Amino acid sequence: MQTLRDIRCIQRPGIAEFGWGHPDPALLPAEALAQAAALALSRDWRSALVYGADQGPGCLIELVRRRLGRLEGNMPAADQVMITGGISQALDMVCAQISRPGDVALVEAPTYHLALRIFRERGLRVVAVPGDSQGVHVDAAEAMLHMLQSSGERVALLYTVATFGNPTGSTLAADRRYALAALARREGLMVIEDDAYGELWYDTPPPPPIFNLTPAGPIIRLGSYSKVLAPGLRLGWMLAAPEIVRRCATSGVFDSGGGINHFTAHVVAAFIELGLLDPHVERLRTSLGERRDTMMTALARHLPSGCTWNPALGGYFVWVRLPANIDGAATLPAAEAAGVSYLPGERFFAEGGGHHYLRLSFSLLPLEQITEGVARLGAVLRRA
Numbered sequence: 351m352q353t354l355r356d357i358r359c360i361q362r363p364g365i366a367e368f369g370w371g372h373p374d375p376a377l378l379p380a381e382a383l384a385q386a387a388a389l390a391l392s393r394d395w396r397s398a399l400v401y402g403a404d405q406g407p408g409c410l411i412e413l414v415r416r417r418l419g420r421l422e423g424n425m426p427a428a429d430q431v432m433i434t435g436g437i438s439q440a441l442d443m444v445c446a447q448i449s450r451p452g453d454v455a456l457v458e459a460p461t462y463h464l465a466l467r468i469f470r471e472r473g474l475r476v477v478a479v480p481g482d483s484q485g486v487h488v489d490a491a492e493a494m495l496h497m498l499q500s501s502g503e504r505v506a507l508l509y510t511v512a513t514f515g516n517p518t519g520s521t522l523a524a525d526r527r528y529a530l531a532a533l534a535r536r537e538g539l540m541v542i543e544d545d546a547y548g549e550l551w552y553d554t555p556p557p558p559p560i561f562n563l564t565p566a567g568p569i570i571r572l573g574s575y576s577k578v579l580a581p582g583l584r585l586g587w588m589l590a591a592p593e594i595v596r597r598c599a600t601s602g603v604f605d606s607g608g609g610i611n612h613f614t615a616h617v618v619a620a621f622i623e624l625g626l627l628d629p630h631v632e633r634l635r636t637s638l639g640e641r642r643d644t645m646m647t648a649l650a651r652h653l654p655s656g657c658t659w660n661p662a663l664g665g666y667f668v669w670v671r672l673p674a675n676i677d678g679a680a681t682l683p684a685a686e687a688a689g690v691s692y693l694p695g696e697r698f699f700a701e702g703g704g705h706h707y708l709r710l711s712f713s714l715l716p717l718e719q720i721t722e723g724v725a726r727l728g729a730v731l732r733r734a
């Protein structure tokens with residue numbers, strides 16, 4: 351008989367799970383969310399429990415605008431904001447609106463592996479653009495765009511996790527952000543900026559979002575409450591040109607069901623109104639920053655020579671490069687037998703490669719398990 355599960359990530363006993371890019375449940379603000387839910391229901395339950403406005407509830411749209419304005423000095427207009435069911439839902443929705451099957455999606459190499467599935471399920475052909483520790487090469491993206499166009503292909507979008515990216519943790523340098531915004535404007539290339547991790551910086555804030563560099567340009571910025579509040583909320587926001595927001599909000603799904611996750615949106619609005627979000631994000635930065643430090647120290651102590659990794663200035667991940675004779679996927683069974691797991695690098699490459707990399711997430715485990723897990727990984731890699 352099939353066993354039905356309630357949750358996605360099951361931590362296997364005895365294994366240090368570095369594979370899941372999920373927050374430690376200990377970091378989820380259950381009591382504060384209960385307080386917010388009580389407020390959302392007590393002050394106006396009729397507004398919270400009916401079908402919601404297609405673009406999302408005005409109360410949350412206003413709070414998102416004002417918070418971004420305060421944090422970034424750039425307040426989007428109300429018709430540039432839409433409440434989404436998180437970045438995954440927004441990516442699928444945007445693809446449905448701006449692309450046709452057979453179009454090309456340009457992505458970074460490597461990139462967030464599960465976005466690749468969403469693009470492919472929408473019939474897009476995924477083409478990888480090379481990058482380095484400073485993010486995607488904008489010149490290469492431009493050359494690729496022209497080459498594809500001259501062979502008759504339609505490039506629907508360029509997708510980038512520009513800030514503390516998944517899987518590398520790297521951030522698109524400020525000059526490349528300006529260059530990418532200029533390319534988008536010049537060529538009418540739709541850039542989708544996945545900003546899942548932008549608020550989770552541990553040393554210094556990242557450069558400005560690409561969207562803010564050209565608010566009237568063809569940029570769509572996607573934010574999420576999954577990483578800064580709780581993934582189970584299934585809530586996020588989209589910033590885009592009013593025409594894109596209108597097209598998404600008037601699509602059949604919204605026409606039939608109203609705004610997405612409407613009650614949750616009211617709870618998050620109450621959470622922000624109660625002044626709970628900023629201190630929570632601050633606590634996350636401290637706690638995740640400690641986990642990052644612990645992982646860095648453990649990597650330096652336990653990984654054999656020939657392994658290198660990024661400094662992980664924010665987000666959830668460390669991207670480890672292995673010596674050329676070690677394959678991440680082939681080594682995984684031995685690693686799990688030794689009590690540590692990770693994601694092999696090849697999953698993040700749209701067109702192959704990445705065999706000598708692995709992604710470690712420091713967001714799920716407490717400090718002592720991070721240290722122990724990295725020690726086990728070091729022992730496995732030394733044997734390999």
Ligand SMILES: Cc1ncc(COP(=O)(O)O)c(C=O)c1O
Pocket residue numbers: 371435436437438439462511515516544546573574575576581585586
């Ligand atoms: C880069 C990136 N984008 C999107 C998501 C998923 O976002 P959401 O939970 O808002 O759908 C993740 C989750 O791991 C991610 O790493």
